[in-house]
Amino acid sequence: MSHPSFAVDIFQNEYLADGAREVNAIVTVSATGAAPGAQARLSVGAAGADAAVVIMVDCSGSMDYPATKLRNARSATAAAIDTLRDGVAFAVVAGNHEAREIYPGNGILATASELTRQEARQALRKITASGGTAIGSWLTLADQLFLSRPEIAIRHGILLTDGKNEHEKPAALQKVLDRVTGRFTADCRGVGTNWEVSELRKVSSALLGSVDIVAEPDGLAEDFRSMMTGAMSKAVADVALRVWTPANAVVKYVKQVTPDVEDLTGRRTEAGPRAGDYPTGSWGDESRDYHVCVEVPAAPVGNEMLAARISLVLPQPDGSTEVLSQGLVRAVWTDDLASSTRINSRVAHFTGQAEMASYIQEGLEAHRTGDLDQATAKLGAAVRIAHQTGNDGTFKLLQKVVDVVDPKEGTVRIRKNVSEADSMTLETRSTKTVRVKK
Structure with a gap:
């Protein structure tokens, strides 16, 4: 029975300033080795058709x-x-x-x-x-x-x-x-x-x-x-992202950020003491990114703790779960300003991508209601982020709705006679993201 192998990679700046409580990490999940058309690995008894x-x-x-x-x-x-x-x-x-x-x-x-x-x-x-x-x-x-x-x-x-x-x-x-x-x-x-x-x-x-x-x-x-x-191409179903946190820590949110922005926070199901499962659906050979934000108890400088344990789990017919892969999110308190204020490049990138999606949707809604000042401000902010992060696909869609004067600053003018198709295409694809350029 052929199925993907999973790997979890954690990208974060583990250093927190004295008194800081919020820990952010990008969790990259990769599945490889699913043979196209092969019998799927099922979360219930496998028999007959695989999909x-x-x-x-x-x-x-x-x-x-x-x-x-x-x-x-x-x-x-x-x-x-x-x-x-x-x-x-x-x-x-x-x-x-x-x-x-x-x-x-x-x-x-x-x-x-x-x-x-x-x-x-x-x-x-x-x-x-x-x-x-x-x-x-x-x-x-x-x-x-x-x-x-x-x-x-x-x-x-x-x-x-x-x-x-x-x-x-x-x-x-x-x-x-x-x-x-x-x-x-x-x-x-x-x-x-x-x-x-x-x-x-x-x-x-x-x-x-x-x-x-x-x-x-x-x-x-x-x-x-x-x-x-x-x-x-899918070869395994019902995979969940399990987030375990220590006592007095709480998960603020879990979002899929690649290939689309999707907030999974409200989809949590409890999975034992201090653990919750977030659904990820079916997988083939592919890679996705998730933004996990955890609030931990504040600690003095020099302290270190495990802020979260991230696992990929698959339900089994007997009610148990198999751990497919795992990664750790850490928190280290420091008085080194350079360390504690450095934002991990992946965290910063995907935070920007999520903001861009919101700006586009808010800008288009403002345009529909006739608030051109708000529409210009929001869509201009989206242009700036698309330009900064190299999201060329979204940048081109934005150009059909606004005239870009200065992409670096996000200076734009709303175009006249924007077609409904161009506006809806931008709104529909606003949540599509790109990864950090290497």
Whole structure:
């Protein structure tokens, strides 16, 4: 059974000034050695398929305006189905104000083969556009389909919509998310510009997936193919970041900071005395960064303590957990001003990346409400950080919304006639980060 090997590296400045209490560290988690297409390492009994995928396609009435949207959605779903490797369990759901199983249609998941992929592609022709949008019903049906194969641990959804969740109250969607969180992951895509970034991000965040915009329908097929390739690369599910802290210390926050900013603080589940688990989802060959902030009791100069023990853990069928890798976060109190005031370069970098994401979202919201001074200030700050940290992708997206006068100082002017697609693309991708340049 092939699975990744995990490594944990800790980057921090362990030196604190006399009386200081906050310890910050960047935890880099790397997984290597997952053989593509190999049998996954499962957190429950392994049998049969090593992964399951449910594709949820919006078929509300708006998908017919223009008609190319639905045609491209069908083509994109077909491309994703073609990317499924043999043996993977899968299903296709058509969603509007309710959810319908298009394939296989018997309440359980099909097993990918040349025959079932062909049958699924033919079934896509049945999808027609009508009705409204209730994303919670789509997720509920996907969850039911995954539950039909409880022995499969790697469960992934792909969700496409072109509109707002208008036929479902926010509380109803939240109730569904609360129920299915932890049962499967999901990547979400919005096609066109009539959907809400914050709404789709709520779904992708709860389900530890990605969110992105496909402004033009003809870009869907390549995007779906890429998402499915990513899903097929996963080899281990339900890995958690366990943070143990000593007596009188408390975890202030845990955030994923690469490849996207995602606050995991509220996702903690208790894992024994002074320890908590934070979900990280499924892994293939990849590397991610997490920012862990711990508040410790103040101590006199010369004292040293273990501020946190960071472990990667995997649940086992018998209820125990296996430690995949581990790292230590230290605190040393000093009266050397140079040591205690030096900010670790990785901590500083990712703190800036998280701030940049907030500035972009706040700036775009200010622009929507007509507060141009606030929008200019916030987006200017984002430009400055993007320039300083070498986040060229975000810098280019910002340039479609503002004219950059001085990138170093963050001096900008709001552009006139900014397209909705450019604004939504910037907002959707605002949380994407880059690593420190070597």
